[in-house]
Amino acid sequence: MALSGLEIYKLLPASSKDPEVKKHGNCKECGFPTCLAFAMKLGQKQAELSQCPYVEEESKAQLEASAAPPIRLITLSGDGHKLEVGNETVLFRHEKTFYHQPGLFVRVKDTQADAAEVAKAVGEYTVDYVGMDLTLDGVAVEADGGDFAATVAAVKEACPLPLVLLTEDPVTAEAGLKAAEGIQSLLWAATPENWEAMAKLAGEYKVPLAVHVDGGDVDALAALAEQVQGTGVEDIVLDPGVRDHVSSLSVFTQLRRLALKKNERKVGYPLIAFAGDDPVLAGQHIAKYAGFVVVDGFSPGTVYPLLVMRANIFTDPQKPIQVKPGVYEINNPKPSDPLMVTTNFSITYFSVANEIESSGIPGWLLVADAEGMSVLTAWAAGKFDAERIAKSVTSTGIGEKLDHQRMVIPGHVAVLMGELEEELPDWEINVGPREAVDLPNFLKMQWG
Amino acid sequence: MPTIEVPKEKWSGKVREITLGATAADGGTRAKTVTVGGETTLPYLHFEGDIPHPPAIAIEVQDRKPADWSPVLLEAWGDVTEDPAAWAKAAEEAGADVVMLRFSLHDDLSAEYARETLRVVLDATGLPLIVFGPGQAELDNDLLVPVAEEGKGEKLVLGVCEDKNYRTIVAAALAHGHLVDARCPMDVNLSKQLNILISDMNLPLERVVMDPTTGALGYGMEYGYSVMERLRLAALQGDGMTQQPMLVTPGEEAWRAKEARTEEGVPEAWGDWAERAVNWETLTASALVESGADILVLRHPESVKRVRAMIDALMSN
């Protein structure tokens, strides 16, 4: 957990009990007038500890530990695709944001004839959502008595994404790691029985290692992680062995709380979850604290909603997604079709666009730059007024695409009508409904 | 081995328990009632508090065959969509705890029509009812007042009750022994404020469910999700005006999304239509279960099955 400026001050030379160290106190060599001033800057992460040449070793260790993130950042990589998870700082997304989306992996078995085919489909899958390309993160290859090394090699060949190697047998694991050389895979798993051999492999092949205990035993998990860490393996992932809804919710919440609120280093790592073929469970893992989610089977009709869910939960609540201001054509409009105005808050835009689109009515949607706010919020904040709407009419040149000069404004901003008529004297302004859902009916009745 | 102490929160607040429906003993005609709320911790963290009641699943039934529903939905229900009584029975068989009767927008809406429709649905099912108007404040008032009279004593949930029309709906609920669905547009303070206005009219808070407004997956789900988490945290921290059980409408919202509604002109990457559509509803609903929903209004029978399985799993402790 981050230390405050005053807590840091207690570890600097001016506070030292050793007179040999204390005599340097406030020497200004760090570039700050006093140790206290330096401490404050360190607390705000605006200075580096190395700027002070006199910090005692013990204090240094404490300060460095406190600067490490409570949940370690783990990186996997494939052939050109990198995945980072961890470094989370909050339990609820509204407190700040969730930073690193959990990696979504599709599991295949080494006894599965179509493993490489599935891997290929996983690697190629991409889908557009509000202008973002959403993709999966890799394939989890499970040793199930087949030819593990050959399957890993085939999967790696077919799919450029990172891999998770699922085996508890060190000999099999090594064969898999050899086959996966050149990319950064996750090895699952070290158990209380095999951890020494697995930790050795993780060290040799420089891959992160998942530690796995049964039944959500947090003590056993922490002990195992500590043992593995003791061998020099720093990149650890936790698998508390819970597979159902209620125990994974409890145990994952407990582990996240321990890491964030108790600064419990032994469990300060991302979690891996196995959701089987249950998309609802996978959804829970996305929202509630998994760093890696492994699902069985690849089907776009399930993968797409899960990727959207992940994008939603990991949207920064302080920075709502915006759409680009401009003119959007819906259902191939002709010059005589209606023009509607709304803001560039993505949800506002999508509700309006979705209603028009599904009604089948062709139309032009003018999206004004309202700094990503909804109609009412933007209007209240002065970001969606007559001037801004008029400006977007001129800057987009929408008038030239139409054979009329008539526009529909949202019912919530009916008060803008007068001013808008002044700003755009050649235009006829119509007040539309307040809610997007009533727009198709409004157009049917009022436009024409 | 030193044991790690699992941190537990000590919450001082508790969500209000609210009962939908009334049996003959309580002046109604329902075969059973449904109680929700009563939580003393965050969703399903049984290790630090009580979750006395599972969230209730309501199935939406409309007064006539919906003109704008996805064929995936209409096919799933078949002929019963022609007849609200048959539909309500089918909803009961499909595993609903509660039936939501929703009036759609058409020219035959009248007080008399509303009474008659309510009557046939009350006669067809023994489950508690939620009754929603078409969602236009004035029209809702015109329909819900006669509904409240006709269903006197049944402890219906009347909705939606918003800042625009809460006076009329609350007065009707007060006069005839019903509950209200207090809806605000995804905002913690507005929700509190509406609860205060409603309780100022002397409707006991034991008869108010809070409706934070639902966003579908991909269309604002996360806003509702976070507002619900904040409302629930406030409730557990002891803020009395946020301690209402929460009602959400993932069925309606998810099935408005293009992803659920149509197969024409959609990208191949969206996959199989029916699979995607049911996932859209199910994942919207399940995210809201995680953030504290107490009543979920759903549309597709398969979503009902899956959300039920999730709830059973989360309640099995």
Ligand code: SF4
């Ligand atoms: S370098 Fe700065 S922090 Fe270090 S002893 Fe001197 S004044 Fe204090």
